[in-house]
Amino acid sequence: MLQLANKRILLGISGGIAAYKSAELVRTLTKAGATVRVIMTAGAMEFITPLTLQALSGNPVHHALLDETAEAGMGHIELARWADTILIAPASADLIARLAAGMGDDLLTTVCLASSAPLCLAPAMNQQMWAAATTKNNLSTLARLRGDALALFGPGSGAQACGDIGLGRMLEPEAIAQQLADRFVSGTLAGKQVVITAGPTREALDPVRYISNHSSGKMGYALAQAALEAGAQVTLISGPVSLPVPERITLVPVTSAADMLTASLATLGQCDVFIASAAVADYRPAAVAEQKIKKAGDEIQLTLVKNPDIIATVAHHPQRPFSVGFAAETHDVDSYARDKLERKNLDMIIANDVSRQDIGFGAENNAVTLYSRHGTTEFDVMNKTLLARQLIAAIAQQLKAQ
Known part of the structure; x- marks a missing residue:
């Protein structure tokens, strides 16, 4: 059909x-x-x-x-x-x-x-x-x-x-x-198992409030569709988004960073490529109130603790797959991306400047730089669907070379 x-x-x-x-x-x-x-x-x-x-x-x-x-x-x-x-x-x-x-x-x-x-x-x-x-x-x-x-x-x-x-x-x-x-069927990832994280995470404060970010999940979902077109079996671990799930893709819905880490680790051993495009909250509340926090006074103090680094955990795992991270930065994009590539033991990292209003979070278009241990490739502004195909092609090429 x-x-x-x-x-x-x-x-x-x-x-x-x-x-x-x-x-x-x-x-x-x-x-x-x-x-x-x-x-x-x-x-x-x-x-x-x-x-x-x-x-x-x-x-x-x-x-x-x-x-x-x-x-x-x-x-x-x-x-x-x-x-x-x-x-x-x-x-x-x-x-x-x-x-x-x-x-x-x-x-x-x-x-x-x-x-x-x-x-x-x-x-x-x-x-x-x-x-x-x-x-x-x-x-x-x-x-x-x-x-x-x-x-x-x-x-x-x-x-x-x-x-x-x-x-x-x-x-x-x-x-x-x-x-x-x-x-549209390239076959460059035929027979490969690809896991992609997408969207934001939500870290609960109480039963009605949470800490999150502006990620729409569009880039991760576009990558999932592109990987499917390239012949891969795709698992999409997604935070809360308002996007339709592409057909023939296995969706694992999650809410928090801890949920996403658990779901990610469960794929290791069967996963060939792991792409961490989700915008995971760096911190979560140290304690979650059982009831709604009532307004009292002009200030409130929250104690936050660090969330696990999902892509670093995956990339350092004994069963590590080919690991691709994302770096959404507002300044010093190049230096932060290169640091994360080395520190997190990644094969590739995709960096973009989310301070720009025309690309990134919530936008239809994106512009990124792909870093690997073999060099860098810049992708100018284009819609996320087309960009995802080009990124998947680059990932498949590097995977084959290794």
Whole structure:
């Protein structure tokens, strides 16, 4: 069965008679669980209306670089960051040529330039245009520039609207959707057991109050989904969050740091990779009141004791798995990350600056630096779903090297 649950697909539609198939493609993608946003070129709107695609996708259709929908809503940069994958179907000869030349003369080409998401093209053109040396050269240029981040779906062969017969037909929507779904299955962690902690912990003060933090769990949940896509068996140990649990992932709900440590230690011996993305409270109240603490006086004194360091405990365990930590810092990010990498006996640590308002806690986007004993890799601002895939790929590569 076609599975695109939780995937963010930015569908670009260029001018050509095959644009009529794009309506069914939107329906197929959304039925498979994807969230679809559509960008149309001026030529595409000569063949199919934005209203049709808006009704099928459930989202506004974007078409002009400076129109109100694109700029006052998400903006072309936000569209570029939002996408897990950009799929252009149909991809005309003209659109392919403009992409190869690095042009940004409309919303679709601008978004392609501004996005680090993989680009998938479903070509559709006259058979002679497909066979033309310039088209082949443009595709070669794109392949050289984008490498593995470029995929061609088709074209197919058969009768064309112009009366010719040959290569150049856009593939049917179901075939395009299936090839797109296959792109998300990397297999780099096939057969591995991956445990991921996510979200905040809550440390009780009394029956109604607790100490916690602003973690939404989005990064940890995105990592769990990415590890699943990479072929792993995933256990997600999660503090209290308001997020849907990805299908085919084993959820272990916990509340406190002590609960999370117990659940984490229970996985050792069967765990190949442990990723500690949870924002665990550093301290907890020394005593938890049995009844609600009543307001009395202008001040109250609390005695806090240190919580166990979950990732350090796991990384120093006799049955330690490949251990990846997180460092959410507000200053001196580099020095704190390097110190934690060594002190906690980690294989990798992922650090980010949570003092920034546009990334980190609660935000849709993040920007991090990945530290290992072999060097550092920086990941610029992108949505957490795409970032999670890139981090899982880096973790899988290092795991294989070891």
